[in-house]
Amino acid sequence: MSDKITLAYPAPYVYPLFEGVWAHWQQLLTSARFPHALLLAAPPGSGRRALISQLAKVRLCGHQNDSACGHCHHCQLFAAGNHPDIHWLAPEKPGKQIGIDAVRKVQRQALETSQLGGARFIVIECVERLGEAAANALLKSLEEPPSGCYFVLLTDSLDSLLATIISRCSVWKAPQAEAETAKVWIEQALQRSVPDHAVSLYRGAPLAARDFVASGGLDHHHSVVEGFSTYVRERTGLFDTIEVLVAHYPASLNWLSHFLLDVLKWRQGVGQTIVHRHHHQRVAEVANVLTTQQVHSLLRALHQLQRQLQIHTGLNTELVVSQWLLSIGE
Structure with missing residues (x-):
């Protein structure tokens, strides 16, 4: 087994690095112009998974606004970690490929009717790890996305992706974190001083820098x-x-x-x-x-x-x- 599909997802949160990106996404959500295929290029440890979880929470909320109400049945299920209409696909281990079988499974889920009568949300993490057959299969879904289904792709870098996949998505890149801003945030999170090189080693990934120091x-x-x-x-x-x-x-x-x-x-x-x-x-x-x-x-x-x-x-x-x-x- 080279990949896994799970209903589990990280806690939703918008870290300071992504506040500008999130503000743009909120505008798209309220204007009903949110794309059916979104590609986010950001390094691990940047807060990208928490951001996408926040997006899923808002997109799946029954009130369809720029923020989740936190009270509807959708939000309650999401908070409990078992919303049936979000599917998160990732390699089983770092470096492993995502195979064709896993992509076909999420394609079937994309075509199914929402269990709660709302949207379906499919996240594919480390999309650069898609095998050739899996990437071509995904491309078909991106070209003709099922109604009410949203694909979100996560990658470390756009350089290793098929140009055809990139062209089918609304592409967003993580902004570069200012070193001093990141340092202040990390020091506040850890309640201790942090040397400059701890931040520089993990530019663009303040969560990774925080964990580096803490561990x-x-x-x-x-x-x-x-x-x-x-x-x-x-x-x-x-x-x-x-x-x-x-x-x-x-x-x-x-x-x-x-x-x-x-x-x-x-x-x-x-x-x-x-x-x-x-x-x-x-x-x-x-x-x-x-x-x-x-x-x-x-x-x-x-x-x-x-x-x-x-x-x-x-x-x-x-x-x-x-x-x-x-x-x-x-």
Whole structure:
């Protein structure tokens, strides 16, 4: 089983990042011009799932306004987490594809009469993970959407989607969160001060940054940077470095991507713009060891490695990471 369809959905909420988007959607809702197919491009941890849940709650409310009444039968069912006319499709595991069978199932649900006599709402998360057959099947539904049925597609990036799917949707992108605004929000949420790099590592995803800090991610990130930079400088501690990278995968590889980009900036004389200002000594040390060409090669190999691990979830992460580390300096 490579995908799942569920009636469960996240708690509805509009986070500050999406307040402008939500205001536009409310106007469309009240003018009866809301599209039957909507595509939202936003990174995980941005609050995108809560936003779509809020949209579903309002769209399914029996009063059909720009906000949910909270009292009708639709709203009560939604609050209980078992509204029968919302279907949320997502890969079963990160990196897994969404198959044709799951798409056909939601297509059948889209054609069925609403169980409560209202709208039907279908959310497909990580739409970039649709297999070719599944994407083509979905395209047919987007071209001729059933009456009263609304499709909402979520993706990290538009780059990996079929142009034909994009063209059939009303496309919205998450605005870029201002670093200082995001930092203030995170500090208020956690009731503690937060270093700048915690926000910079997760630009556009303040919820991910909040969870990163709350879960002890600052210490984990520090151990990854220290272990990697020591290995690059001294070519010692290979197994310790592998262990820490695997222990904190997949975040560890994203952190290293930021770190190596900072190494490039340092070599180009723009060190004042780096994310890892708190680790500037480590950035400088690695920049003195590796050439610009070597850093570019490492980054390309790292991004390829990340794609391989995401697509082929059966790969041995420890082996793949060790091969990448051993290639440093070649």
